Amino acid sequence: MPQPVLGILTLYLNNAKQLEEQSVYRRMIIEGHRMGLDVFVFTPADVHTSKEQIHALVYDPNTGKWSRKWRAFPNMIYDRCRIQRSERFQQLLRFRSRYNHLTFLNRPLRNKWTVHQTFSQKPRFRQHLPETLLYNSSADLLKMLKQHQVIYLKPANGTGGRGILRIERLKGTRSVFDIQGRRLDRRIITPRKVSQSRLEGIVRQWCIGGRFLVQQGIPLRLSSGRFHDYRMLVQKNGNGVWELTGMAGRVGAARSVTSNLHGGGHAVRAEILLKQWLGSEEKTEKVMKTAEKLGLEAAAFLEDSFGALCELALDLAIDREGSIYVLEVNPKPAREVFARSGDSSTYRKALVRPLEYALWMYKNKTTPSSAKTTEE
Structure with missing residues (x-):
C-alpha cells in the first residue's frame, strides 16, 4: 500500500517567499514521518498547472534541511491559508476553484458577520453570542451605545486583533466617550475622550474600505487593568470525531484592548486564570465543562452549515458570573498559545491531530463534504 501524502497549503507572506508558520510545518512533517504520513508544504504559486505538478517545499528530518522537489498532487490537502490583501490571495481563490474536486481536510468559513448570523439561527448558540450589528451608519453605533456602556468595533474579515476599536461611554455622561484600540498594522492608538459628534466622524473614517461589526463589550478587565479572554481548540481525532484539544487563557499587553499574543499578550x-477570575475551583470546572460542550457542538454545526472542517478555535469571553460568550471563531488557528502557557503536551496534540485525522480519512477513503458557500 503506497504511503499517503498530505499537502499543507499555505501562502507566502511577501515576495521573498517567507512562510509565517514554517517551524510549525517542520514539526508536522517530522511527526508525520514517524506516523507513516508523507507531508510537504506548497502555495498556489508553486503549482504548475500544465504539468499538474507542484514545486513543493520538503523537509528532510534526517538532514534537518529544507529543499524544493517536484511532487504530484497529494492525496489530501490541509488548508492553512489566511486572508491577505494581495494577489497571492487571489491566486488562492483561483486554486480552490480549479481544484475543488480534490480532498480537503477543511474548507474556508465565511466572514464574522455571516458566522454570527448562522449561529443566531439556533437558540442553543444565541444565548452565547454578544449582541452584534453590521455597521452601516451612525444609527447602528448609537443604538448599541444606548444599550451597552462598552462596545467594540471590529472588521468582519480581520484577524490577530487588527483594526479593533473599543468605545466606552463615561459614567455620569450621555455623550462623552473614551476610545482606544489597534490600527490594521497593530499599532496601539492613544486613548482619548471625545464627544458624540467627534466619535461618529472617527468611526466613519475607521470603517472606510471594509465591513465592520459593532459588538457588545463583555467585562473582561483583570485587576491588573489588562483585558483577557480564552482560546479553545477543538479538532477531529484519529477516528474522525470532534474532540477538545485544549483551552488556554490570553492576557493582553498593557494599553491593549485585545488579548492577542501577536499584539504583545501572554498566555x-x-x-x-479562570480560577483567579471566578474565585473558586468548583465554578471553574463547571464553566470549562460547559465551554467544551459548546465548542464541540459549535464545530459540528458550522461544518454542517459551511462544509468540511478538521479544527476550529473559539475565542471565548467569560464574565464574572461564568456566562460564556463566543467572540469569534477561527478555522485556521495558531497553536502557540499552548506552547507559551507551558502546556507542551497539548501543543504537540494540536500539531498531531490533523495528521491523525488525515490518516483516518485516507484509510477510510472518506471525502469530506465540499464547500457549501462562496468565499468572501
Whole structure:
C-alpha cells in the first residue's frame, strides 16, 4: 500500500517567499514521518498547472534541511491559508476553484458577520453570542451605545486583533466617550475622550474600505487593568470525531484592548486564570465543562452549515458570573498559545491531530463534504 501524502497549503507572506508558520510545518512533517504520513508544504504559486505538478517545499528530518522537489498532487490537502490583501490571495481563490474536486481536510468559513448570523439561527448558540450589528451608519453605533456602556468595533474579515476599536461611554455622561484600540498594522492608538459628534466622524473614517461589526463589550478587565479572554481548540481525532484539544487563557499587553499574543499578550493555563477570575475551583470546572460542550457542538454545526472542517478555535469571553460568550471563531488557528502557557503536551496534540485525522480519512477513503458557500 503506497504511503499517503498530505499537502499543507499555505501562502507566502511577501515576495521573498517567507512562510509565517514554517517551524510549525517542520514539526508536522517530522511527526508525520514517524506516523507513516508523507507531508510537504506548497502555495498556489508553486503549482504548475500544465504539468499538474507542484514545486513543493520538503523537509528532510534526517538532514534537518529544507529543499524544493517536484511532487504530484497529494492525496489530501490541509488548508492553512489566511486572508491577505494581495494577489497571492487571489491566486488562492483561483486554486480552490480549479481544484475543488480534490480532498480537503477543511474548507474556508465565511466572514464574522455571516458566522454570527448562522449561529443566531439556533437558540442553543444565541444565548452565547454578544449582541452584534453590521455597521452601516451612525444609527447602528448609537443604538448599541444606548444599550451597552462598552462596545467594540471590529472588521468582519480581520484577524490577530487588527483594526479593533473599543468605545466606552463615561459614567455620569450621555455623550462623552473614551476610545482606544489597534490600527490594521497593530499599532496601539492613544486613548482619548471625545464627544458624540467627534466619535461618529472617527468611526466613519475607521470603517472606510471594509465591513465592520459593532459588538457588545463583555467585562473582561483583570485587576491588573489588562483585558483577557480564552482560546479553545477543538479538532477531529484519529477516528474522525470532534474532540477538545485544549483551552488556554490570553492576557493582553498593557494599553491593549485585545488579548492577542501577536499584539504583545501572554498566555496562561486556562484553569489558573479562570480560577483567579471566578474565585473558586468548583465554578471553574463547571464553566470549562460547559465551554467544551459548546465548542464541540459549535464545530459540528458550522461544518454542517459551511462544509468540511478538521479544527476550529473559539475565542471565548467569560464574565464574572461564568456566562460564556463566543467572540469569534477561527478555522485556521495558531497553536502557540499552548506552547507559551507551558502546556507542551497539548501543543504537540494540536500539531498531531490533523495528521491523525488525515490518516483516518485516507484509510477510510472518506471525502469530506465540499464547500457549501462562496468565499468572501
